[in-house]
Amino acid sequence: MANPVELKLTAKDFKSDQEVRWCPGCGDYSILAAMQRFMPELGIPRHNIVFVSGIGCSSRFPYYMNTYGMHSIHGRAPAIATGLSASRPDLSVWVVTGDGDALSIGGNHLIHALRRNVNLKILLFNNRIYGLTKGQYSPTSEIGKITKSTPAGSADSPFNPLSLALGAEATFVARTIDSDAKHLQSVLRAAATHQGSAFVEIYQNCNIFNDGAFELIKDPSTRDEHLIRLEQGQPITFGTDARYSVVHPEGSFGLKVQEGGTPLIHDATVDDPAYAFALSRLSGSDLTTTPIGVFRNVHRPSYDEIVRKQVHDAKTQATGTPEQMLGELLNTGDTWTIL
Amino acid sequence: MANPVELKLTAKDFKSDQEVRWCPGCGDYSILAAMQRFMPELGIPRHNIVFVSGIGCSSRFPYYMNTYGMHSIHGRAPAIATGLSASRPDLSVWVVTGDGDALSIGGNHLIHALRRNVNLKILLFNNRIYGLTKGQYSPTSEIGKITKSTPAGSADSPFNPLSLALGAEATFVARTIDSDAKHLQSVLRAAATHQGSAFVEIYQNCNIFNDGAFELIKDPSTRDEHLIRLEQGQPITFGTDARYSVVHPEGSFGLKVQEGGTPLIHDATVDDPAYAFALSRLSGSDLTTTPIGVFRNVHRPSYDEIVRKQVHDAKTQATGTPEQMLGELLNTGDTWTIL
């Protein structure tokens, strides 16, 4: 990796020449700005960075980043990015996706990318709604949600994206919020340095079709009572004066929030995903106790690494030029010669 | 439900006239036999039972059951069965699928059926290989597995099907083994009575392409040292004379196996999935400590129920014959009349 100082990049360098076309007030703007400010930190030249997205409001993201980018088709970004990442170790590959794109049509590619641990940074902009198609419920919408497609209320329980990711063997799982640029960047930083798949859920406000979905944990008047900031090695407390603790009742597998008590010390590096899973269950649709930060961050060789090593080993053992090897390959097996 | 005694059905009644065409020795035979013996217990007339499958050796199952059945296309059985179940509450709908069918191409439909809690009994015959296409690795194959498509060893970590199902909000999750007819039937029984999605992983031997995959927990000489039978309300112990206990070390989220110690008491009805998740992590690819039985069995309204209630409520509130209502519907809004 090049030295960040040498590159002398600024946020502006990451702005493309395309006019940004989200609705005024959309949470996507904040994420874009945070990303553009974060990117120079990476110390990677712009041309070695690629954003791949699916379809959705969120998936317009690549157009606005002055890097390489592909706005692909609905749900397929993880698959496309897998091919790119596996064949191009020199690139930093980011996937931007929405709750519909990643969890509805693209659910299978997502869970397979995670289990493979492909070296992708996957940012899921979760606004709990289909924005681009103008307001149908999504797999993260609360049950009973009334939308254009569910006038009598939706009938399906939502996914908890983090639980799903953990069930799919994800090695890095985090959550952050569009409006908290500093936190967002801290999570991006952790994701960027993770080797393998980093899955980041970003709560994002869609002010047109699902306005205020995350208000409880954004509004300064309620936020502190509901938002739990996870910090590696730190006790998990929140509320004014750390009033509430997240505790692990004896004999229990889940977690509880209570006033006082001995708070759990957060450790994202625990190998057993049961811990992060328990943590992920703290937050339901109602957001009353919502952890943000890095839930899980463990090491497992990435798919790309293993695949490339296999190719590399085979190449190292090979002798001769490719042309010679090809000649030999064609001549393999029982051959005969007509003179 | 009709009274089972009245129906006077036997296993034979559930045998179709089709010649069974699995390889001699295939574990699928045992599962079929166990199912045919179990079915009369259900007390449901044959014509109200439907088996829907995808494609794979396992997916041939419906042809051999003398009920209604559909051998559909690869990976799509949960989606097809969802439409059937949601529109036909009177039917008992079973999905039979394989590790490739359910977890590879069909992964998305599976996790969505589970989150919706569609009233389906989903039986995943896990032989950790693609049988029908003659021996490629599957999403449950051990990492490093050498198969036709991975001569240098597979590069991806497998799914733990139960962890994945739990991450996808499954309400009923169980595991059993092809060779243990009694246990298999006990699990089928529990699944059949569950309202909503019941997800059952059945370890199944493919003696042609992955023979002996589960030998460790089948062979009488090793079985007892590795197989953990979960029984509701019972301590989780195994080994000769219940030598080993599954314990929950204080402060930990995962589980441990040790000699002696205070065994955990199994309770599948715990609402927080963190318990079942922890349990699911006990078994890795190597099978050294493999629980079987019902991991989780909790209640949540099924998708079908909610959807049908919405339709039912709307119908009850409606007045007039459908024809009258249609006439009114057509005449809705600003109309004008030309004389």
Place this chain on the structure above:
Amino acid sequence: MQISTLGPEQHRTTTVGTAAPAKRVEQLDRVVIRFAGDSGDGMQLTGDRFTSETAQLGNDISTLPNFPAEIRAPAGTLPGVSSFQVHFADYDILTPGDAPNVLVAMNPAALKANLAELPAGADIIVNTDEFTKRNLAKVGYATSPLDDDSLSEYAVHPVALTSMTVGALADAGVSKKDAERAKNMFALGLLSWMYSRPFESTLRFLERKFAKRPELVAANKAAFQAGWNYGETTEAFTVRYEVKPAKMRPGTYRNITGNQALSLGLVAAGVRSQLPVFLGAYPITPASDILHELSKHKRFGVTTMQAEDEIAAIGAALGAAYGGALGVTTTSGPGVALKGETISLAIALELPLVIVDVQRAGPSTGMPTKTEQADLNMALFGRHGEAPLAVIAPKSPSDCFHAAIEAARIAVTYRTPVILLSDNYVANGSEPWLLPSVDELPDLQVPFATEPNTADGRFLPYLRDPQTMARPWAVPGTPGLEHRIGGLEKADKTGDISYDPANHEFMVRTRQQRIDTIAVPDVDVEDPEENARVLVLGWGSTYGPIGAACRALRQRGLPIAQAHLRHLAPLPANLGEVLAGYDKVVIPEMNLGQLAQLIRAKYLIDAVAFNQISGLPFTAATLENMLEDVVKNG
């Protein structure tokens, strides 16, 4: 492009107005008005209301909205412009009009985005309040077009719409923002005055819409009134127009869009078949509205499922069809591309299924809000193996109702998937619809199988009805008919798995024959004088512009015949004969010639393809020019 080529010229007759004696009243036979503004300006609603008033008056109408591609593009920008065009006349019309006679431009962007389509002499009503430096700069106007002579060809009516609305509502007790928002009602009031529209329905509408906020009812009514009064009292407008009612078939009408009509058609098909409708759908523009609409009609036993993707959507619909429902899935091109494998399964299973493709411009994501007819080939051929099915297409917004019923009829009668090819143009366009009476609608009831179908008491799931070639629809739950079906090749009659070569040959040919023998009506030819040598053949949404162009030509003494296909597979039995009756066949399509290829292959005639693939419907003028050339020069 001249307005005179748009069809019959607009005819004016000046009289003295009755409603507003101070103003001159001119009689027109037709008018095309385009309301254009920012996405936030409520232009769709304004257009809708104007349309409704016009409908009440008894004109024939055709409308076309034009949405921006973005949800909310930045205010005041060109991509943010939203418009609604309404064409009304005292005779029956076929299209929303090629070019507007009147443009209402709520801001500089709306003016700039639409100017190129205005014929010289058109009226432009502009909201001068929005012609600020900043707004002008946003769309790249160096100077205001209102101040230079760039609009000299047009009749420009500058109106301070925003400030006059705000002024009129000074005492209405609403916020300035709410007052400003009501400016579209001011515009509507003004236009309603100009074209002498009855406005009661609009007032009623406002009462309904703002039922929960009475102050907004009052404010919007006041804004409407202010606009009306402005027309009547100021000298800025000296003429008022009237367009007499059209002679339309007696009956009750409503104005309806294609997507609405299609949804109602599906509901009606459920009622008339006595089957519960099960819609499996995944949202996609421009088909989502069908899902939205159908989800409101649960009282008819309609179940709608928003599936996780298009494959699950059709899967669920197929599962429901297997269980005895009228299975439907609705989508657009990219969704159909994903459904191919499941459609192929439905063909093998021989189950009824209606697949609606509201076409949009492709390939790939393409232009989701634009129209196209380029999915015909995919509908016919987009599956592996020989996988024939029935394909039909509606020709106009209201025709979507009948097309949906016809699709359901074929599906349930012949136990086959049917693809219904709508497109963005008919889906979002609207026109008056003569409401059918329910019992005139076809009876779609088909019996389920209830008992064995062989002499020796067996049930053969692939034993066919000799007439329809349909296999029995034996739904789970039927005692004694337990059987298994699947995607592997099936033995004739028994449905058992079969690898027998002769059986496969038989089954492949049978599946094709099943489709070929579906009874579809003969195609009609419109050739009033029966002297045409040129036939225009079309399908789907091109019906309107083709029809308008043909009429215009005939009025100019150039004979031309028109035939329009509703059924693309199978083709009507008389089509070959019809085509053979003309020297020249021209096939205009919004693709690169897909129907033309089919016709050429099947009938070996040198049909000429005329293609436009711009995302926009043909204008009647374009077709008229092209056809004139063909008629005159062969």
Place this chain on the structure above:
Amino acid sequence: MQISTLGPEQHRTTTVGTAAPAKRVEQLDRVVIRFAGDSGDGMQLTGDRFTSETAQLGNDISTLPNFPAEIRAPAGTLPGVSSFQVHFADYDILTPGDAPNVLVAMNPAALKANLAELPAGADIIVNTDEFTKRNLAKVGYATSPLDDDSLSEYAVHPVALTSMTVGALADAGVSKKDAERAKNMFALGLLSWMYSRPFESTLRFLERKFAKRPELVAANKAAFQAGWNYGETTEAFTVRYEVKPAKMRPGTYRNITGNQALSLGLVAAGVRSQLPVFLGAYPITPASDILHELSKHKRFGVTTMQAEDEIAAIGAALGAAYGGALGVTTTSGPGVALKGETISLAIALELPLVIVDVQRAGPSTGMPTKTEQADLNMALFGRHGEAPLAVIAPKSPSDCFHAAIEAARIAVTYRTPVILLSDNYVANGSEPWLLPSVDELPDLQVPFATEPNTADGRFLPYLRDPQTMARPWAVPGTPGLEHRIGGLEKADKTGDISYDPANHEFMVRTRQQRIDTIAVPDVDVEDPEENARVLVLGWGSTYGPIGAACRALRQRGLPIAQAHLRHLAPLPANLGEVLAGYDKVVIPEMNLGQLAQLIRAKYLIDAVAFNQISGLPFTAATLENMLEDVVKNG
């Protein structure tokens, strides 16, 4: 069906043998042998070995395996029969032969399953040991066909294959089971003797195969020897045959199947383009073997990824292509049906991609182990919107190598997806392949973009090469060329999102033109006497049977011309002219007339479709009969 219609009649010349003086030796010009037995009997291996021996001898060869649909159907049943047919001759042949001259039947099922295809007079070698009551009953033989006169038309050679093998291996130190298993080597030994095959390669093969179990090497060699000796010594076989080497072009040959050749072609394309090959695939019959084969060639920088489904497979391949790899995805019909949406994206992105469809019988799951050509329409038209791409098809097993290279050439040169339509028949069939020398293979190098492409230093990702119309391949990692691409309609040159109608019209037509202007070789016509009035036009795997039928006709003095298309899109430029030169064009296809439709539409000629859709390749005889009729009766 008579053997004499299979092509040139089998010619016999009796001489005194040299190798085995006691036996009569007959010279034959061609032989078709079918080895048939239970899945467990090793018939594929036996056939392979016989083929290899035959290749060593210099005959021309064509082979065709026939696998059961099940993995292991119950032993001894009809569905469990596995067979391998080999056709060899002293001249160049084009097909694996219509009907066997010799059937080796290892059990009653093998006899019953294959008997119908045997012409009268054929030799049948049966393993009498397996004709037990139980085995006979399994296949529904009431009495043994060896005991009644049902085989009286044939020359039956009853051989106690199993027991003689077991007997011969009594002292070999192997289990009875292993001894029984070696019976296929006994059969091979006998047949090798009968047809005077050189057997060294088989002995070497056994050494390799059982390297880890020397006792099995010995046992199998002994079984082979026993079979050979049985032929030589017993009186059961009085005649030995010889088939002289064919006159083949000088060079080194190997026998190769289509799937192997296709795999090697992809490796070669990687080497010759200096691009890493990235294969994204999901297993499916009959394409999986390409994935298996390519996964062995990592040393060439080939990466293979078994994806979670077909959509991910092509997605990954496209992602890799975007990154500068030679992206490939391999599948069969159901897989292509799933890939349509992504192919459409690849078309919009204008990136190179090779999509291999090894066709099988459809629709739906169909008959996975049977052949068909019914995916042509899907390849050409199976996507939403106007989504043109290049389509090519190999004509024989070894031609798959060159077709793969040609597909890669078009993909990388023109930056387009290319669909390569193989099928089960060529994929699993084999023939001798004259090994090309590596540097004769085309140079496929194309330059990546490295710098801005406008005078003012900008980079326009959709600025085209004037010759190829290809846009620059600017892979991520290239400094200064950062840009964004996607599936929405793109503005010409800049590639920015565009909803401009004129731009869309331009881009749609440009994408079509890009494909239409791909340089493909003219189609050749084989019409040796240049006096034919009838042309047979084919594509893909029908080449062999069409060619054999044409030769047979010509030998009978009936002139006929043959043209075969490798390129289906674009079609060769001279095709229209070629077709116009004949009175009648006949198009045989293993579908319901898909190419025929294309040809009729494009050239407006009354081409006659001749279709067989049984899952089996045409026999030369079928085509010869049909064509004879056309040539004679027009």
